[in-house]
Amino acid sequence: MKFVSWNVNGLRACLGKGFLDSVKSLNPDALCLQEIKMYPGQAEIDLPEYTEYWNSAERAGYSGTAVFTKASPLSVAYGIGVEEHDHEGRVITLEYDSFYLVTVYTPNAKQELERLDYRMVWEDAFRAYLKGLDEKKPVVVCGDMNVAHEEIDLKNPKTNRGNAGFTDEERGKMTELLAAGFCDTYRTLHPDETGYSWWSYRFHAREKNVGWRIDYFLVSERLMPKVKAAAIHPEIFGSDHCPVSVEIDLAEGGC
Numbered sequence: 001m002k003f004v005s006w007n008v009n010g011l012r013a014c015l016g017k018g019f020l021d022s023v024k025s026l027n028p029d030a031l032c033l034q035e036i037k038m039y040p041g042q043a044e045i046d047l048p049e050y051t052e053y054w055n056s057a058e059r060a061g062y063s064g065t066a067v068f069t070k071a072s073p074l075s076v077a078y079g080i081g082v083e084e085h086d087h088e089g090r091v092i093t094l095e096y097d098s099f100y101l102v103t104v105y106t107p108n109a110k111q112e113l114e115r116l117d118y119r120m121v122w123e124d125a126f127r128a129y130l131k132g133l134d135e136k137k138p139v140v141v142c143g144d145m146n147v148a149h150e151e152i153d154l155k156n157p158k159t160n161r162g163n164a165g166f167t168d169e170e171r172g173k174m175t176e177l178l179a180a181g182f183c184d185t186y187r188t189l190h191p192d193e194t195g196y197s198w199w200s201y202r203f204h205a206r207e208k209n210v211g212w213r214i215d216y217f218l219v220s221e222r223l224m225p226k227v228k229a230a231a232i233h234p235e236i237f238g239s240d241h242c243p244v245s246v247e248i249d250l251a252e253g254g255c
């Protein structure tokens with residue numbers, strides 16, 4: 001199965017920038033979107049081969065996630081079951097026979113780190129949620145996790161240390177998540193490769209490839225041997241993020 005994750009930074013805007021053509025070229029079995037910034041029905045999305053699942057933020061034009069999938073899940077859950085974290089549309093979980101597929105849009109610590117304390121609470125709650133799923137069956141979790149984990153994951157680590165997305169606290173929480181039984185698919189398969197998934201709209205950052213890798217596919221450790229490919233797609237435009245993808249051999253049990 002091929003899975004694609006993409007922070008579209010406003011799905012309605014991305015639709016006007018070649019979104020449908022990009023999806024068709026990638027041809028995923030499941031497409032996970034973050035920062036959709038809309039409610040279902042606010043735009044026509046012509047992907048008839050997919051079933052849609054939406055978790056929009058209560059606040060209009062903010063945050064939100066969606067999943068488009070060709071394979072019908074056994075069940076779908078929205079949020080992580082914690083009241084303080086489930087108003088911004090940040091998580092959708094699809095359950096299949098042999099695995100869970102989770103998409104996440106992790107809260108940004110923001111300038112001046114004004115939301116870092118909340119981010120730390122979120123991280124602990126989300127990690128506990130994933131561990132609970134992992135106890136039942138393997139997990140594929142993807143999305144904009146708003147952190148560059150290691151120095152290789154951003155162009156200018158020294159000048160960005162302590163900034164949102166590259167604080168010791170955020171990086172430490174990613175380390176904790178991986179230590180809880182998950183693998184970063186791209187870094188596992190490409191240990192020394194530089195690849196970015198987000199570029200600022202300022203200073204011609206994308207043109208100069210001054211970017212960050214903050215979009216991930218993580219899998220339960222026992223799924224990693226089934227991961228056949230993990231890729232970043234900087235050739236695809238439409239957002240300040242580009243899509244990331246994995247291909248996983250889920251033939252045994254399938255979905």
